[in-house]
Amino acid sequence: MKMKRDVYISLICALAINASAASINLDTIEIQSSTIDDKYQDNTTEVSNTYTMSGTEVEEFHAQNIADVLNTIPGVTVRKNENDSNKIHIRGIGAEMYMGEKPGVAIVIDGVPVQERAGSINIDMDNIESIKVxxxxxxxxxGNDALAGAIIITTKRAKGKNEGVVATEQGSYGYQKYIASYNYATENFATYLQANYKKSDGYWQDSDYWTKSINGKFQYYVDDTSDVTFGFDKTKRYENDTGSITYATYDPTTQTYTYNADVNKKSYGEVGYATDYDIDLTKLFITYSKDFDNGSNLMLQVYQYDDTTTNQSAAFDSNRDGLRDDHLYDSYANTLQKGVKSEYRIDGTFAATMLGIDIARNKEDKNSKYRVNSTDRAGVLHPIGEVASDTTSKENISAVYAELKYAFTQKLTTTFNVRYDNIAYDYTNNLTAYNRETTFNEISYRAGATYKLDKKSSFYANASTGFRVPTLSQMYAGDLITSTYSGTYTNNTNIKTEKTYNYEIGYRLKTNLFSYNLSVYQLDRKDVIGRSSGNYASTRGVDVFYDNMADVRNRGVELSILSDKKQMVYFTLNYTYLDSKYTRYDEYNLILRDQITDRDYVAGVYNLTGNTIPRTSKHTVYLEGNYRVLKPLLITADVTYRSSQYADEMNQIKVNGYAVVNLRLKYNTKISHFPIEMFAKIENLFDEQYYMMPRVTGDRNDDGLYDVRDMGLTVNPGRTFLAGLSAKF
Structure with a gap:
């Protein structure tokens, strides 16, 4: 294995040496796909479909949740929860999952792929310098889990000026936010510091949350060619329930249904699987950057991210009245990420290279304790405080990667990427001393080209890959999972690595008035890892194991048109067409409740090959219009439309599409030489009701039937209001 690894490293180094050795009379070619720094934002030779927003553009949304921003981008869909805990999908990948799994999207903050749970982005919305997708x-x-793409967020940098900002926002359901920031600079250094507090009572029952954060950066200029940046973020958050309900609950004694989607939109009486989250985040990093005389650049980053979360989990029906009303466990999880990343660039007249290393040492400690007295199915009493689980998981990543850009002519530029990952997992059950280890070696790549028709337009094309390795809990489910309710688990150490293969062609055009980006793609997902009984569909007495259960093919079109923001009237139009289907799904178990025995049973095994992936809309449109009535006054209206979607893998339950209209007003003025900005916004202007991430996996309401009444969903909050004021000094 060592010899194989050395071969790949040698090949990467050879690419760098060859690319920097020759020279022809062309414009300088630059590497733009850095994972550490985003100062290379020119996309004229970018071979993939990317979408970039500046921090200013993000702030224009005055979004309470980052989902409000990301959902405007073609190809991106975000399940929006209260606060910033969201589930992000790109090009339909991961849309069939809806709870705690990884979404197949890399979340990168200040160059570090952050292991945010279930695709959440724990970041201060007012501390964003840019977002790149x-x-x-x-x-x-x-590396691992970037099946469908990446969300790259750079936090605000220290600037070469002295300036302070204070701001406040007030909105519906007790929403409040307060911000204070200050930037200070001298000839030798610059520093930026920001404090943020926000809270809300929430729309749904027990959906209140609050966030307190302080973050900043200190940049020291070593000399004219090098600098050191220290960044930190200390955030404490509290989140409660997400408002999930069952469409219609069933009372077997009266044989009647309660249609909660109509009479209980705020989820009174229903308890989510997990709630009452206390989150403590600490992010630290130091980055060194050095420019050399030959046009090359070195960046080195050392980081440590610490995420400690406690919550209540495993909702259950304590009084057996048919409704979950309590939680069985107090759960604890600490995720500690430590690592070093380094990149070295060489920009040349006809070629450019970037070499990188990524060394990460990640560790997660998890435990759960009974928070109530509980008697299991075997009649054993578990008292309050008894440790139910205690595990330690380690993930060691050692990777090298490289990018080569080569200009054959003034018009044709090619790009080649390769990355080699060595991923080692180590799992220990601290209660039983049970231990398992495994190692994966993966290669991923991208190859593409851009062809400039002229200075304003170009074609681009690429083929790229993504991968997700199976987890130890999937491979050794028979040893690690003991839930009797979910069936009898068995081990399967032959699970293949899940792979994606993306093929796309696109066209870019930028004129004085408009910029266009149109792409057509096919994204094949091979060997999707899932449970033999179906995701979240299982029953006692059935053997359950993880395996490569399905293949998926996603095809689509993404269009973005932006007009010149300097005009009195300007607009943004983003459109997505997505056709997402199972090309292989041989066995899906439909689980129903037997009304006589009051037990689950397998009602049928189905072949779902050819079915549409649930929770994917074929058509998504975001249209934003802006009218500058006066120089200081801007009116913005936008509409988001999503067509219908299936709520289940079997494609028997369809949810109607919807359109939501928002309205914003912004006014800028000065008071005693202090710049003042005031804004107001109305979200969901026409109070449209729609369901957020509907899902059906089986007989959820235990009535012995499989129909729309089994749907789990969250009803949107309806029309909301928000207003704010900020001042610079």
Missing amino acids: IKGGASYLY
Whole structure:
């Protein structure tokens, strides 16, 4: 294995040496796909479909949740929860999952792929310098789980000026936010510091939350060619329930239904699987950057991210009245990420290279304790405080990656990426001393080209890959999972690595008035890892194991048109067409409740090959219009439309599409030489009701039938209001 690894490293180094040795009379070619720094934002030779927003553009949304921003981007869909805990999908990948799984999207903050649970982005919305979205398999830069792309967020930098900002926002359901920031600079250093507090009572029952954070950066200029940046973020958050309900609950004694989607939109009486989250985040990093005389650049980053979360989990029906009303466990999880990343660039007249290393040492400690007295199915009493589980998981990543850009002519530029990952997992059950280890070696790549028709337009094309390795809990489910309710688990150590293959062609055009980006793609997902009984569909007495259960093919079109923001009237139009289907899904178990025995049973095994992936809409449109009535006054209206979607893998339950209209007003003025900005916004202007991430996996309401009444969903909050004021000094 060592010899194989050395061969790949030698090949990467050879690419760098060859690329920097020759020279022809062309414009300087630059590497833009850095994982550490985003100062290379020119996309004229970018071979993938990317979408970039500046921090200013993000702030224009005055979004309470980052989902409000990301959902405007073609190809991106975000399940929106209260606060910033969201589930992100790109090009339909991961849309069939809806709870705690990884979404197949790399979340990269200040260059570090952060292991945010279930695709959440724990970041201060007012501390964003830029957001860049790379679509298609992106493991060639970010490694494991970048099946469908990456969300790259750079936090605000220290600037070469002295300036302070204070701001406040007030909105519906007790929403409040307060911000204070200050930037200070001298000839030798610059520093930026920001404090943020926000809270809300929430729309749904027990959906209140609050966030307190302080973050900043200190940049020291070593000399004219090098600098050191220290960044930190300390955030404490509290989150409660997400408002999930069952469409219609069933009372077997009266044989009647209660249609909660109509009479209980705020989820009174229903308890989510997990709630009452206390989150403590600490993010630290130091980055060194050095420019050399030959046009090359070195960046080195050392980081440590610490995420400690406690919550109540495993909702259950304590009084057996048919409704979950309590939680069985107090759960604890600490995720500690430590690592070193380094990149060395060589920009030349006809070629450019970037070499990188990524060394990460990640560890997660998890435990759960009974928070109530509980008697299991075997009649054993578990008292309050008894430890139910205690595990330690380690993930060691050692990776090298490279990018080569080569200009054959003034018009044709090619790009090649390759990454080699060595991933080692170590799992220990601290209660039983049970231990398992495994190692994966994966190669991912991208190859593409851009062809400039002229200075304003170009074609681009690429093929890229992504991967996700199976987890130890999937491979050794028979040893690690003991739930009797979910069936009898068995081990399967032959699970293949899940892979994606993305193929796309696109066209870019930028004129004085408009910019266009149109891409057509096919994203094949091979060997999807899932449970033999179906995701979240299982029953006692059935053997359950994880395996490569399905293949998926996603095809689509993404269009973005932006007009010149300097005009009195300007607009943004983003459109997505997505056709997402199972090309292989041989066995799906439909689980129903037997009304006589009051037990679950397998009602049938189905072949779902050819079915549409649930929770994917074929058509998504975001249209934003802006009218500058006066120089200081801007009116913005936008509409988001999503067509219908299936709520289940069997494609028997369809949910109607919807359109939501928002309205914003912004006014800028000065008071005693202090710049003042005031804004107001109405979200969901026409109070449209729709269901957020509907899902059906079986007989949820235990009535012995499989129909729309089994749907789990969250009803949107309806029309909301928000207003704010900020001042610079």
